Amino acid sequence: MTPQSEAELADIIAAAKGPMSIRGGGTRGSSGEGDPLSVAGLSGVTLYEPGALTLVVQAGTPVEEVKKILAGENQRLAFEPMDHRGLLGTQGVPTMGGVFAANTSGPRRIQSGAARDFLLGVRFVDGRGDVLSNGGRVMKNVTGYDLVKLMAGAYGTLGVLSELSLKVLPMAEACGTVAVDVADLATAVAAMSVALGSPYDVTGAAYDPDAGTVFIRVEGFETSVAYRGEALLQALAKFGEARMTLGEGAALWEGIRDVAAFHDKPGDVWRISVKPSDAIVLAQTLGATALQFDWGGGLIWALMEEGTDLRARMNVPGHATLVRASAQTRGAIARFQPEPAPLAAISAGLRAQFDPRAILSPGLMG
Amino acid sequence: MEMPSPNPAILACKSRLVERLAKVLPADAVIEDEAETRAYECDALTAYKCPPLLAVLPRSTQEVSDVLRICHEEGVPVVPRGAGTSLAGGALPTADCVILGVARMNDVLETDYANRTIRVQTGRTNLSVSGAVEEEDFFYAPDPSSQLACAIAGNIAMNSGGAHCLKYGVTTNNLMGVTMVMMDGTVVEIGGAHLDAGGLDLLGVICGSEGQLGVVTEATLRILRKPEGARPVLIGYDSNEVAGACVSDIIKAGVLPVAIEFMDRPCIEACEAFAKAGYPMCEALLIIEVEGSEAEIDHQLRLITDIARSHNPVELREATDSDEAARIWLGRKSAFGAMGQINDYMCLDGTIPVTSLPHVLRRIGEMSKEFGLAVANVFHAGDGNMHPLILFDANKPGDLETCEAFGAEILKLCVEVGGCLTGEHGVGIEKRDLMLHQYRPADIEAQLRVKDVFDPKWLLNPAKVFPLSTTQSRRAPAMAAE
Ligand SMILES: Cc1cc2nc3c(=O)[nH]c(=O)nc-3n(C[C@H](O)[C@H](O)[C@H](O)COP(=O)(O)OP(=O)(O)OC[C@H]3O[C@@H](n4cnc5c(N)ncnc54)[C@H](O)[C@@H]3O)c2cc1C
Ligand SMILES: Cc1cc2nc3c(=O)[nH]c(=O)nc-3n(C[C@H](O)[C@H](O)[C@H](O)COP(=O)(O)OP(=O)(O)OC[C@H]3O[C@@H](n4cnc5c(N)ncnc54)[C@H](O)[C@@H]3O)c2cc1C
Numbered sequence: 001m002t003p004q005s006e007a008e009l010a011d012i013i014a015a016a017k018g019p020m021s022i023r024g025g026g027t028r029g030s031s032g033e034g035d036p037l038s039v040a041g042l043s044g045v046t047l048y049e050p051g052a053l054t055l056v057v058q059a060g061t062p063v064e065e066v067k068k069i070l071a072g073e074n075q076r077l078a079f080e081p082m083d084h085r086g087l088l089g090t091q092g093v094p095t096m097g098g099v100f101a102a103n104t105s106g107p108r109r110i111q112s113g114a115a116r117d118f119l120l121g122v123r124f125v126d127g128r129g130d131v132l133s134n135g136g137r138v139m140k141n142v143t144g145y146d147l148v149k150l151m152a153g154a155y156g157t158l159g160v161l162s163e164l165s166l167k168v169l170p171m172a173e174a175c176g177t178v179a180v181d182v183a184d185l186a187t188a189v190a191a192m193s194v195a196l197g198s199p200y201d202v203t204g205a206a207y208d209p210d211a212g213t214v215f216i217r218v219e220g221f222e223t224s225v226a227y228r229g230e231a232l233l234q235a236l237a238k239f240g241e242a243r244m245t246l247g248e249g250a251a252l253w254e255g256i257r258d259v260a261a262f263h264d265k266p267g268d269v270w271r272i273s274v275k276p277s278d279a280i281v282l283a284q285t286l287g288a289t290a291l292q293f294d295w296g297g298g299l300i301w302a303l304m305e306e307g308t309d310l311r312a313r314m315n316v317p318g319h320a321t322l323v324r325a326s327a328q329t330r331g332a333i334a335r336f337q338p339e340p341a342p343l344a345a346i347s348a349g350l351r352a353q354f355d356p357r358a359i360l361s362p363g364l365m366g
Numbered sequence: 367m368e369m370p371s372p373n374p375a376i377l378a379c380k381s382r383l384v385e386r387l388a389k390v391l392p393a394d395a396v397i398e399d400e401a402e403t404r405a406y407e408c409d410a411l412t413a414y415k416c417p418p419l420l421a422v423l424p425r426s427t428q429e430v431s432d433v434l435r436i437c438h439e440e441g442v443p444v445v446p447r448g449a450g451t452s453l454a455g456g457a458l459p460t461a462d463c464v465i466l467g468v469a470r471m472n473d474v475l476e477t478d479y480a481n482r483t484i485r486v487q488t489g490r491t492n493l494s495v496s497g498a499v500e501e502e503d504f505f506y507a508p509d510p511s512s513q514l515a516c517a518i519a520g521n522i523a524m525n526s527g528g529a530h531c532l533k534y535g536v537t538t539n540n541l542m543g544v545t546m547v548m549m550d551g552t553v554v555e556i557g558g559a560h561l562d563a564g565g566l567d568l569l570g571v572i573c574g575s576e577g578q579l580g581v582v583t584e585a586t587l588r589i590l591r592k593p594e595g596a597r598p599v600l601i602g603y604d605s606n607e608v609a610g611a612c613v614s615d616i617i618k619a620g621v622l623p624v625a626i627e628f629m630d631r632p633c634i635e636a637c638e639a640f641a642k643a644g645y646p647m648c649e650a651l652l653i654i655e656v657e658g659s660e661a662e663i664d665h666q667l668r669l670i671t672d673i674a675r676s677h678n679p680v681e682l683r684e685a686t687d688s689d690e691a692a693r694i695w696l697g698r699k700s701a702f703g704a705m706g707q708i709n710d711y712m713c714l715d716g717t718i719p720v721t722s723l724p725h726v727l728r729r730i731g732e733m734s735k736e737f738g739l740a741v742a743n744v745f746h747a748g749d750g751n752m753h754p755l756i757l758f759d760a761n762k763p764g765d766l767e768t769c770e771a772f773g774a775e776i777l778k779l780c781v782e783v784g785g786c787l788t789g790e791h792g793v794g795i796e797k798r799d800l801m802l803h804q805y806r807p808a809d810i811e812a813q814l815r816v817k818d819v820f821d822p823k824w825l826l827n828p829a830k831v832f833p834l835s836t837t838q839s840r841r842a843p844a845m846a847a848e
Contacts, residue, residue, distance in 0.1 A: 051614030052720045052750070074620055103562065114562055116570060117539050132812045133805070138717040139749040140536065140789035142525045142574050143797070143804055144831060145813045149538065149570020153563060170620035193480045199503075199591045201658075224662045275481050275559035298481075298561055319564025337564035342554045347566050349819035354812070365565060 004041040006123065006131060006162040012037065013160065014129025019362050022156035024060060024095030034361065039097050042162055045069060047137070054120065054137050055168050059097030059161040066096060070168055078169040079115045080106030080253075086263045088324055097161045103153030106257035107204040107217070110196065110295045112169065116152035121165035124151060126158065127355025137165040150350070157365050158354040172203075172219035176229035177249040180214040180242040182207075185293075186280050188214045191239040192296040193276065198235060200228040206256045207293040214239070217253060259301045261292050268325040270310045272300040274318035285313050309333050336365050367414055367455070367795050370829050370841065372462035376442055380419055383440055383464070387422060390432035395470075397421040406465045409450040409457040410512075411796055413766060418445065418459035423467045427545055427553060427583040430466065434581065435551030437464055443825050444549070446577040448517030449491065453713055454794025456524065456576050456830060466581060468519045474498045475584065483542060483559045485586045488519035492526075495587065504589045507534035510790070511702065522582050525574030527790035532748035533624040533657075534590070536790065538573040543586035546572060546579075549821045558586055571816060576792050577827040579820040593657035596624065598694045599667055601674045602648040602681035606630065609650035610723040612677045613747045616654070617720075621669050626748035627653040627698050630727060633742035633755070634697070640704030643697035646681040652747065653698055701744050702755075709740075709757040712769050716780030717789035720750045729779055730754055737772040739765075751789035752780070778803050793831045801833055810836050 003009040013020070019034030039060040047056040050073040057066060063081065070076050081104040083094060098104075100122075105114040121135030134147035151158060178195075182188045188207040195202045195216045204217030216236065218228045229244045236242050255261070262269055267289050274282060276297035283291055283300070288310075290303040304310055307329045311320050319337035322330065339347060347366060351358070380398070387396050397403055398420050408415040419442070424430045437444050443463040450457050459465050471487035472494075478484070479502050486495055492513040495506040509528035510516055516526070522544065527536040534540070543557030557569045572579055603609040613626055629637065629651045638645045645651060652674075656666040667684060674682055685691035697704075705711040718726050727743060734741045740757045754776055758769040777787045777797065781804050787797045801810060810832060817824065817840075824840045834841075 049719065049721055051618050053617060054719065073618070103567070105562075109561065113535060113539050116562075116567060117535065126812070130808055130812075132809055134809060134812070136717075136784070136786050136804075138719055138751075138785045138789070140527055140531070140717045140746070140751040141786045142790055142792050143786045143788050144793065144801065144810070145816055146525070146538065146571055146574045147812065147816070149567045149573075150816075152570070153567045158566070170617075170622060173620065190480075197479060197482060197504075197591050199594050201593075221662070221665055223665055224658065227659060227661060273560045273562055273564070275478075275483075277480050278560075295561060317558050318560040321564070339565050340555070342548070342552050343556065343565070343568065346554075346568060346819060350566060350816065353815040353819060 001035065002038040002041045006042065006125070009039070009042065009160060009162060010125045010129050010131050013125050013127065016359050019359050022160050022361055024098035025062065025093040033363065034359070037160070039160060040095060046163065050075060053139070053168050054165065056137055056163065056165045057096050058163055059095065061096045063094045063096060063099060071171070074171045075168045076171045077118070078108060078112040079118055080108040080257055081115060082106050082257045086258050086260065087269060096164055100152050100164055101154065101156050101161060107206060107253055107294055110205065111201065111203045116149050118167045119148050119152050119164060120167055122148050122151050122161055123163035124159035124161045127357055127360050131162070132159065135165065139167055155361060155364055157351060157361050160360065174222040174225040174247065175217065175219045175249045176225040176244060176246045177252060178216040178229055178232045178236060178242060178244045180216070180236045180240045181212055182214055182240040185209065185283055187239050188293070189276060189280055189297040191236050192216070194235055195232055196296045198232065200232055204253055204256070205296040207297065208261065209291055210261065215252065215256065217249060256294060259292055262290065262301065262303050265290065265303055267303045268306055268308065268329060269323045270302040270304055270320050271323050272302060272318060272320045274298060274300065274316050278316035278318065282314065282316050285315050286310060287313065307332070311337065334366070338366065368834060369416065369460055369795070370834065372460055376462040377419065379440065383436070383442060384420065386436050387420070387433060390436065391422060391424060391429055395423045395425070397423070406447065406450070406459060406467070409452040409455060411453055411455040411458065411794065414455055414458050414795065416459050416461055418463050418465040419461060421465040421467060423470045425470045427547060430547045430581055430583050431551045431553055433464070433466060434547050434549055438550045438823065438825060441823070441825070443828055445827050446519065446523070446581045448489065448520030448523070449515050451512045451516040452520060452524065452792065452794060453715070454788070454792045454796040456792050456794035458795055460829060468517065468583065471583060478559065479504065481559055482589050483586050484589050485584060486518060488522065488582050488585055489517050492516050492518060492521055499589050503592045505592050506587055506589055507540055508537050518585055518587070519582055522573055522585060523575065523577045524790070524792040527751065529625045529627065529746065532626060532746070533622060538570060540588045541569065541573055541585060542588055544569065544572065544582045545584035547581045547583060549580070549823065549826050576794065576831050578817055578831060579826065594659045595663060596655055596657045597663045597667065597685050598653050598655040598691055599670060599685065600681070600683040600694045601652045601654065601679045602646040603650045603677065604648055604680050606650045606727045607724040608677050609652055610720070612652065612674055613720060615673045616670055617748070619669060619673060621666055623654045623656050623670070623748065625653070625655040626746070628745035628747035629698065629701070630743040632740060633701060633744050636704045636708055636742055637697035637701050640707055641697045641700040643693050645697050648680045653694055698744070705742060705755045705757065710760040711755045711757050712773055714752065714754045714756070714773050714776055715788045715791040716777045716785055717749070717751045718780050718783050718785035720747065722783040722785070723747070726752070726779060726783060730776055733772060733775055737768055739769055739772055750785060774800060795830055798831060799833050801831070807836070814840065
């Protein structure tokens with residue numbers, strides 16, 4: 001079903017007899033079981049005020065369309081949402097609702113924040129079919145509970161997003177990347193830590209073990225990028241051979257964002273979030289076919305032999321999500337990290353409140 | 367402001383409660399003497415006062431858990447308290463409640479520069495978190511003006527902001543994990559030194575929940591390396607409209623200052639009389655600060671002053687040294703003190719879309735005449751968070767009520783133009799009864815259901831945030847159970 005308005009969406013959910021699988025563009029491979037319910041019909045920009053850095057869009061609006069409109073005013077989605085299509089081999093058009101429902105953020109997350117940090121307000125339809133709103137369209141708002149954050153990353157299990165208000169930021173005038181060839185992961189993490197702990201406002205810190213290279217990104221005004229890049233070059237020289245490229249970094253960082261290294265490699269794909277320095281011991285125990293590191297080491301992409309339960313090998317705090325796997329593996333291994341009992345009880349309680357009939361992608365998150 | 371009448375059954379069980387709490391807390395941590403409980407009778411919204419039944423000052427998560435378990439069993443409401451600087455009455459007691467103060471829990475548990483985090487007990491003051499990492503040139507970014515006094519506990523509960531949040535975000539954007547005790551005594555760990563939640567973003571909903579979902583005892587916070595330098599520029603205009611247009615043009619040009627503060631004429635006059643910072647007398651004054659190396663600062667300030675000049679300022683003053691920088695900030699930083707010198711004042715906190723600035727300031731000016739009370743405006747112009755200060759005389763009968771009515775009209779205006787009731791101070795009791803102007807009943811109900819999950823008996827800070835009429839049926843069973 002593809003409702004064309006929020007009211008129609010609410011009617012469909014109110015009248016639903018069984019589970020529904022909510023999707024925007026169907027590109028992130030994370031919709032639950034049930035009758036497909038597409039939000040793609042709710043599309044379009046409702047309000048855009050570049051001088052106030054705010055944008056209001058319908059949840060089914062394609063991400064590409066939003067990017068294009070923002071680019072017209074030299075602005076952007078600063079949290080750099082990843083495009084899952086290459087990694088999952090999916091087709092379709094990624095939507096804004098899908099981006100926020102999955103709290104999808106890219107390399108710049110370490111500096112500018114996650115998708116959830118840019119979401120100012122939501123309208124959504126809960127599992128009862130009630131249209132609800134929370135937050136607003138202003139940047140500072142502490143009026144009542146922050147259900148906006150709760151909806152971001154809920155993968156549609158608490159409600160179907162119909163409208164989103166978000167904060168946008170100016171596009172950077174220039175981009176520079178410092179690349180450092182390092183001997184091993186420990187050196188890479190140390191180098192990234194120095195860069196992220198510097199005053200040079202680093203907006204990306206990734207490590208590709210196959211190339212043996214750390215990539216550090218700075219963005220901003222041209223003269224400033226040159227200055228900070230140079231300063232980082234000095235600071236990182238002790239970790240290995242270092243060089244800087246100005247401009248033309250877009251393709252490199254898109255590849256890091258979308259985990260291009262795993263695109264046509266067989267195996268399950270896991271996404272792990274840990275304390276950056278913990279990456280070092282964790283990598284040793286995972287037994288992964290291949291690894292990629294972002295967020296200074298705090299975000300680990302692991303390519304694993306099919307059907308491996310990576311969580312059984314986690315020896316540090318954090319969480320792991322099974323992003324790509326066969327239907328059989330997904331049937332055997334939970335997609336999202338199981339929570340400790342008291343938190344699982346809270347999450348279950350919230351789901352029961354927002355979706356008492358358990359029809360919104362039931363079982364997807366626990 | 368109406369508060370629920372105290373439950374006589376709870377008042378009657380005071381001695382039993384003291385006895386039980388004394389078993390789990392050190393002797394000096396249970397405060398029952400009426401002279402001493404008075405210290406907790408209000409927060410910074412001093413117009414409302416009520417001593418609690420008891421106050422307790424635990425030193426550990428375990429002690430907090432013991433206290434909550436006992437209060438849960440006894441059906442006694444608990445009001446968590448940090449430093450008591452809330453301007454919304456968030457920490458205001460009822461006569462039948464236990465104040466749970468975390469002020470004695472102020473240790474730094476771990477500083478981790480390599481991973482850029484600090485873990486603290488939440489009774490620690492905001493400024494002393496930055497103080498703890500200063501030696502390595504790091505800082506904790508959210509900087510409420512009350513940062514010398516306010517605690518991380520209150521910052522998390524209110525999702526507090528500060529002058530520099532345009533660049534660094536507010537508390538929720540800098541909070542990575544918490545240890546929280548649920549009303550029944552269960553201790554939960556949420557988040558940590560890693561980024562983002564694995565399941566639902568519970569941390570996101572706890573931050574800003576005003577002490578209604580759990581008592582936060584420890585927090586992991588993001589710390590940042592200090593920028594190489596910072597410098598402000600002061601720009602004066604002869605109309606609010608032009609100042610507003612200047613702000614909008616700067617943002618559109620792609621410059622993102624760390625702070626854009628706005629003061630109107632009444633505020634400039636009061637600050638000038640008080641602090642003698644040498645401000646120009648004009649209709650609107652902007653203080654804009656940028657960060658970076660000397661060269662980066664020069665570059666950004668050049669872009670900003672070029673735009674500012676194109677709007678014909680009556681004054682444009684760049685700081686050439688740290689002395690001048692301090693003088694530019696002096697007046698702004700003493701704004702609240704200045705107002706306190708002239709009068710009693712009420713500080714509002716609504717947010718508006720920055721594009722509505724001229725309209726809203728004009729309407730506030732008109733209303734000021736209608737209500738017969740003066741208003742001065744300070745404003746975080748980059749993000750639309752307004753702080754109108756309404757001046758009144760607490761000794762003049764009826765003046766407080768007029769002031770509150772005027773304040774309510776201003777906040778309704780904020781909502782009308784697409785903004786909200788509170789940008790950083792929280793709802794507390796102050797804006798509780800206005801909530802239905804911003805949210806429809808169903809939207810309020812959705813929030814109440816969240817509290818149902820965390821605190822099914824509605825014992826944690828139950829009389830705040832939501833209009834009492836909307837929470838009556840939920841609070842009633844707690845009363846009846848006694
Ligand atoms: C080759 C191939 C491989 C595949 N691999 C996998 C796989 O590994 N795992 C798998 O599960 N499926 C896989 N699929 C199936 C397919 O990708 C998904 O089942 C389906 O297309 C999901 O799309 P989506 O809605 O998640 O995408 P998106 O629209 O991007 O949505 C992302 C998430 O947000 C939710 N969402 C979207 N819009 C909203 C909204 N407005 N409000 C609330 N929530 C919203 C969705 O429920 C989903 O959880 C694969 C398909 C192909 C062809
Ligand atoms: C002069 C002045 C200037 C101010 N400037 C700013 C500003 O610039 N920005 C801003 O955002 N605010 C500002 N404030 C408001 C106030 O300082 C903040 O709201 C602050 O975060 C409150 O912290 P506190 O520790 O004093 O909390 P309290 O006043 O003690 O409590 C505030 C709320 O937090 C809850 N709470 C306290 N401890 C806990 C806990 N452990 N667990 C769960 N809930 C808890 C309480 O129940 C209450 O609802 C200012 C106040 C003053 C007096």
